[in-house]
Amino acid sequence: xxxxxxxxxxxxxxxxxxxxxxxxxxxxxxxxxxxxxxxxxxxxxxxxxxxxxxxxxxxxxxxxxxxxxxxxxxxxxxxxxxxxxxxxxxxxxxxxxxxxxxxxxxxxxxxxxxxxxxxxxxxxxxxxxxxxxxxxxxxxxxxxxxxxxxxxxxxxxxxxxxxxxxxxxxxxxxxxxxxxxxxxxxxxxxxxxxxxxxxxxxxxxxxxxxxxxxxxxxxxxxxxxxxxxxxxxxxxxxxxxxxxxxxxxxxxxxxxxxxxxxxxxxxxxxxxxxxxxxxxxxxxxxxxxxxxxxxxxxxxxxxxxxxxxxxxxxxxxxxxxxxxxxxxxxxxxxxxxxxxxxxxxxxxxxxxxx
Amino acid sequence: xxxxxxxxxxxxxxxxxxxxxxxxxxxxxxxxxxxxxxxxxxxxxxxxxxxxxxxxxxxxxxxxxxxx
Amino acid sequence: xxxxxxxxxxxxxxxxxxxxxxxxxxxxxxxxxxxxxxxxxxxxxxxxxxxxxxxxxxxxxxxxxxxxxxxxxxxxxxxxxxxxxxxxxxxxxxxxxxxxxxxxxxxxxxxxxxxxxxxxxxxxxxxxxxxxxxxxxxxxxxxxxxxxxxxxxxxxxxxxxxxxxxxxxxxxxxxxxxxxxxxxxxxxxxxxxxxxxxxxxxxxxxxxxxxxxxxxxxxxxxxxxxxxxxxxxxxxxxxxxxxx
Numbered sequence: 256x257x258x259x260x261x262x263x264x265x266x267x268x269x270x271x272x273x274x275x276x277x278x279x280x281x282x283x284x285x286x287x288x289x290x291x292x293x294x295x296x297x298x299x300x301x302x303x304x305x306x307x308x309x310x311x312x313x314x315x316x317x318x319x320x321x322x323x324x325x326x327x328x329x330x331x332x333x334x335x336x337x338x339x340x341x342x343x344x345x346x347x348x349x350x351x352x353x354x355x356x357x358x359x360x361x362x363x364x365x366x367x368x369x370x371x372x373x374x375x376x377x378x379x380x381x382x383x384x385x386x387x388x389x390x391x392x393x394x395x396x397x398x399x400x401x402x403x404x405x406x407x408x409x410x411x412x413x414x415x416x417x418x419x420x421x422x423x424x425x426x427x428x429x430x431x432x433x434x435x436x437x438x439x440x441x442x443x444x445x446x447x448x449x450x451x452x453x454x455x456x457x458x459x460x461x462x463x464x465x466x467x468x469x470x471x472x473x474x475x476x477x478x479x480x481x482x483x484x485x486x487x488x489x490x491x492x493x494x495x496x497x498x499x500x501x502x503x504x505x506x507x508x509x510x511x512x513x514x515x516x517x518x519x520x521x522x523x524x525x526x527x528x529x530x531x532x533x534x535x536x537x538x539x540x541x542x543x544x545x546x547x548x549x550x551x552x553x554x555x556x557x558x559x560x561x562x563x564x565x566x567x568x569x570x571x572x573x574x575x576x577x578x579x580x581x582x583x584x585x586x587x588x589x590x591x592x593x594x595x596x597x598x599x600x601x602x603x604x605x606x607x608x609x
Numbered sequence: 610x611x612x613x614x615x616x617x618x619x620x621x622x623x624x625x626x627x628x629x630x631x632x633x634x635x636x637x638x639x640x641x642x643x644x645x646x647x648x649x650x651x652x653x654x655x656x657x658x659x660x661x662x663x664x665x666x667x668x669x670x671x672x673x674x675x676x677x
Numbered sequence: 678x679x680x681x682x683x684x685x686x687x688x689x690x691x692x693x694x695x696x697x698x699x700x701x702x703x704x705x706x707x708x709x710x711x712x713x714x715x716x717x718x719x720x721x722x723x724x725x726x727x728x729x730x731x732x733x734x735x736x737x738x739x740x741x742x743x744x745x746x747x748x749x750x751x752x753x754x755x756x757x758x759x760x761x762x763x764x765x766x767x768x769x770x771x772x773x774x775x776x777x778x779x780x781x782x783x784x785x786x787x788x789x790x791x792x793x794x795x796x797x798x799x800x801x802x803x804x805x806x807x808x809x810x811x812x813x814x815x816x817x818x819x820x821x822x823x824x825x826x827x828x829x830x831x832x833x834x835x836x837x838x839x840x841x842x843x844x845x846x847x848x849x850x851x852x853x854x855x856x857x858x859x860x861x862x863x864x865x866x867x868x869x870x871x872x873x874x875x876x877x878x879x880x881x882x883x884x885x886x887x888x889x890x891x892x893x894x895x896x897x898x899x900x901x902x903x904x905x906x907x908x909x910x911x912x913x914x915x916x917x918x919x920x921x
Binding site for chain 2: 678682688693695701891
């Protein structure tokens with residue numbers, strides 16, 4: 256299939272439709288508006304449903320209802336809107352509902368800015384709402400990768416009966432890139448006999464997250480934890496870029512990883528510094544093993560987490576490295592993306608032992 | 610001829626059936642208690658029952674079956 | 678002898694957890710009987726609220742979802758859009774519907790969402806122990822209005838049926854009560870009309886049912902019915918507010 260030039264938000268929306276998603280409930284917020292706009296155009300053409308809700312809170316609860324009724328369903332938003340959706344996401348986790356949430360992160364806290372940021376990392380990787388839970392969380396670095404991961408996001412949501420988050424940022428949403436769209440899903444969507452309104456079932460369906468007996472609630476949590484263990488063992492995705500024999504290991508994801516890739520090339524040319532990059536593609540489950548193995552190579556002097564935040568993923572990098580090598584952080588935030596020059600300055604400082 | 614039957618174990622002893630019985634033939638059992646610890650409703654003069662089902666319609670716990 | 682009255686199979690065998698004399702049980706029965714009589718019970722999807730009726734999914738013998746506080750209309754919207762051929766209903770209390778879920782109910786109604794809402798108004802938060810509700814009456818004593826609801830400080834009761842009837846989306850809105858046999862019979866007729874409006878594809882329908890909370894009102898069940906009749910009905914007049 257030939258490549259087409261598409262905006263990230265639109266490409267993600269189309270990829271969701273190609274993956275069999277036929278229900279979208281959303282609410283406008285910059286910088287993700289092209290997702291609901293695209294869905295409003297396309298869904299009626301493919302026999303699907305687009306509905307603009309009265310709020311993000313309502314949108315995620317519509318998603319909850321549709322997922323509970325057995326549909327392949329998604330919503331999208333950006334940071335302040337994602338905060339509002341946390342209630343519904345927590346309930347969906349509790350009721351074990353498969354759904355996909357796209358977060359095109361912008362600067363925070365509060366209303367913040369509308370420019371790209373990675374400051375929702377804690378929220379995305381630690382659950383986000385109340386209760387003990389995790390979301391499978393993809394952090395694509397370009398439009399093609401986002402498109403390729405959309406189908407997988409829905410499939411894993413179904414497989415594990417857990418919400419999945421696509422963690423992008425304003426850059427990924429707004430950038431236009433050539434992209435090859437996948438073939439439309441041909442196979443039937445998985446049957447969901449546990450869902451409401453499904454045929455061929457002996458018992459009635461109950462979609463619920465309430466376990467009033469503490470022992471039952473603990474057991475439910477233990478079951479969720481077991482599920483998360485399986486996900487941790489099977490679903491980690493990571494890319495290693497020139498990490499073998501590197502002097503410095505940079506850990507970066509999403510848009511930030513792209514800037515770091517260019518910086519790594521220039522570091523070699525201009526500073527004679529061999530910079531390897533570990534790029535988590537899933538930020539939960541986190542590629543602790545890959546980060547550790549890259550870090551403990553004898554050649555490696557330092558490990559740096561580079562982020563569009565005040566330092567959030569660096570906590571995971573420290574957990575991964577576990578004291579084996581010095582770990583530091585560089586980042587800018589609030590919608591400011593570190594430039595190649597910013598990163599080179601920081602790396603040369605490390606080289607000089609600052 | 611009518612009959613009114615109480616699923617006694619479901620009764621919470623609220624007495625709404627007694628209040629709304631037009632023939633005043635229901636009461637809360639004065640001594641007997643059910644497993645929930647309530648004095649359940651009972652009919653003291655079935656002969657007078659007209660099978661109107663007022664008791665059943667006001668019962669919040671769907672305790673009562675009425676035949677006529 | 679013929680059976681005049683028996684428990685409908687649309688209610689499960691689970692005993693209601695409601696307090697003695699609480700009229701939630703009557704309203705549950707009416708909804709279940711209507712679903713059965715309309716022949717839609719087997720395929721209906723119900724949405725339970727947060728509040729006293731949080732366990733409604735244990736009682737209605739059909740597919741059920743438990744929604745977050747106030748979000749039942751949004752949840753029902755999602756389910757209805759997936760299954761437009763099935764009857765979808767919410768069962769919500771006054772705190773759930775008229776306070777935290779005010780946005781969800783207003784917009785579900787405005788969209789003419791083809792769902793039916795059973796709105797149980799007992800002028801208090803029952804489950805959490807008797808706090809002031811959006812529908813508490815002026816002067817009503819609750820655990821968070823211990824000196825009586827002071828309208829200078831916390832405003833006035835919200836009349837949801839009147840409010841929602843101003844919108845174009847609703848097809849049927851009626852307020853009923855269950856304080857005596859006659860009104861219970863009327864309440865059932867209203868619930869049936871509301872579900873029929875959904876089945877006919879006319880739009881959103883809601884029945885507001887005035888209900889008691891003997892425990893948190895601090896009354897016997899009999900006193901509570903009388904209090905409802907004498908105090909709630911003047912604030913919340915019964916009747917059909919919208920019929921398309």
